Amino acid sequence: MNVSDVDALTSPQGRALLAELAGTAGEDPVALAARLRRAGHDPALAALATTQSRLRAKAAAKFGPRADGLLFTAAGAEQATRAVVAAEHARRFAAAGVHRVADLGCGVGADSLAFLDAGLDVLPVDADPTTVAVAAHNLGREVRCADVTAGVVDELDPGDGAWFDPARRTSGGRRLFDPEATSPPLSFVLATAARVPATGAKLAPGLPHELVPAGAEAQWTSVDGEVVECALWCGPLARPGLVRSARVVRGATAHEIDDVDLPVAPVGAVGEFLHEPDGAVIRSGLVAKVAADLDGRLVDETIAYVSTDSSRTSPFTRAFRVLEVMPFGLKPLRARLRELDVGTLTVKKRGTAVDPDQFRRQLALKGSRTATIVLTRIAGKQSVLVVEPVTP
Incomplete structure (x- = not known):
């Protein structure tokens, strides 16, 4: 895209074509291009407007309905x-x-x-x-x-x-x-x-x-x-x-x-609930404050997971009920998940180098139920937690 392209898109013809393309971002690109050719639109302008229509649709997640009246470069829509x-x-x-x-x-x-x-x-x-x-x-x-x-x-x-x-x-x-x-x-x-x-x-x-x-x-x-x-x-x-x-x-x-009155978070055993702090909380180094607000503790001094014994929730974390805690091991975990008839598995991790996609393939589960596990360290030891999300 260059300045001449912007001029073309903001011309009367360009504006009219963009208006015509509103809501077409989900259409098949080949079929849409063929339709525009049959309607007699200039191929170069049609290509520009089609791309712009898709960028507007992508930018709607950031700008809402306002995106329909804006122009975007590909980098601009992303950044x-x-x-x-x-x-x-x-x-x-x-x-x-x-x-x-x-x-x-x-x-x-x-x-x-x-x-x-x-x-x-x-x-x-x-x-x-x-x-x-x-x-x-x-x-x-x-x-x-x-x-x-x-x-x-x-x-x-x-x-x-x-x-x-x-x-x-x-x-x-x-x-x-x-x-x-x-x-x-x-x-x-x-x-x-x-x-x-x-x-x-x-x-x-x-x-x-x-x-x-x-x-x-x-x-x-x-x-x-x-x-x-x-x-x-x-x-x-x-x-x-x-x-x-x-x-x-x-x-x-x-x-x-x-970070006003930022406490030092205690470290303790895994309780009935596990809380995953939001990424902004982790990046800002405020996990200890969230733990204090929840009356919780870290499961490991180096890991940003908080555990509590009560069902209290926080807008700064996602909560899970802890169903089981076991040492990390592929074979015993595979056996347990097969006992639970698990076929679809969500793998969350922190403090481990395990690749979730590869790990799921290694487990080779074929059951009918869904489950969530957390791979992390607890008191310095690699562990697995079987959990279920708590609905806010």
């Missing part, structure tokens, strides 16, 4: 901030009294849309011309095409806000895990925060805790069980006294937990 997460970004800036935010590395404009929805003025900037053209359409305003490290920050007033979404992939698509290898690097983000205090950044969930600077807050966010980001909040965007927090979004509900 754009979810609307529910972008709204929280905007809330932080608005609550800090910021009126203008520079969206530095705006992509297709997901965060800028949220800033505008919150009544903030936005300066969207991106270095890729095609992405800029797409964002300009989505935002209905000019988007600057520039390297965000080349003087844009110098134009900002101290009372403005700066929001970074550093590129975390190479040109070949490989993920970058070193915060200094992203574009721009974390050091540039922190240098900006020294000049523009209300600075935030969308970073990878693997951000090491020791890289969170003094006075800043790092918040790990998950949406429906998937950890999507670690947001770094500086200056007035950070909440006083917090260093690490987790935000767990399930459906339309969000829950937060933080």
Whole structure:
């Protein structure tokens, strides 16, 4: 996709064709292409619009119905901030009294849309011309095409806000895990925060805790069980006294937990229930606080599983009733699962190198019932727990 393609899609003919293709993403591509040819549509435009229709359908999970009026690049549909997460970004800036935010590395404009929805003025900037053209359409305003490290920050007033979404992939698509290898690097983000205090950044969930600077807050966010980001909040965007927090979004509900008064989690025997903490809780290092809230304990000091004796639940964990606990061993486990007539097996694991798919093949189960097992360490020993999910 290039700038000329964006021009074609935003032309009267392109807009009309996109409207005609609404709801066709699930159709057979060959049959759809044949239908468009018979209708006399330009083949090149038809191909562009068909691809765009599929990208919109994919992006609906992040943007809802709004996706039907937006344009996307393939990378933009995959990497754009979810609307529910972008709204929280905007809330932080608005609550800090910021009126203008520079969206530095705006992509297709997901965060800028949220800033505008919150009544903030936005300066969207991106270095890729095609992405800029797409964002300009989505935002209905000019988007600057520039390297965000080349003087844009110098134009900002101290009372403005700066929001970074550093590129975390190479040109070949490989993920970058070193915060200094992203574009721009974390050091540039922190240098900006020294000049523009209300600075935030969308970073990878693997951000090491020791890289969170003094006075800043790092918040790990998950949406429906998937950890999507670690947001770094500086200056007035950070909440006083917090260093690490987790935000767990399930459906339309969000829950937060933080490191204030973080306890040391006890370690003990497996009880009647096992709790699997959300990935955002694990990444933020707040499993001990969840364990304390549940009046539970860790099953092993190095493993993020919490066990309790009561049926109490938490929005930060998924709960399972423990049916059996046994030492790890392929043959005895196969024999026990066959006794239980298990044919369909869900394998959860933590603290073991076992490959679940290969393990299921080795078990060769052919029964009629379903079951869930957890492969993990208990008090340092490889163990198997037969469990069943607890319905919230």
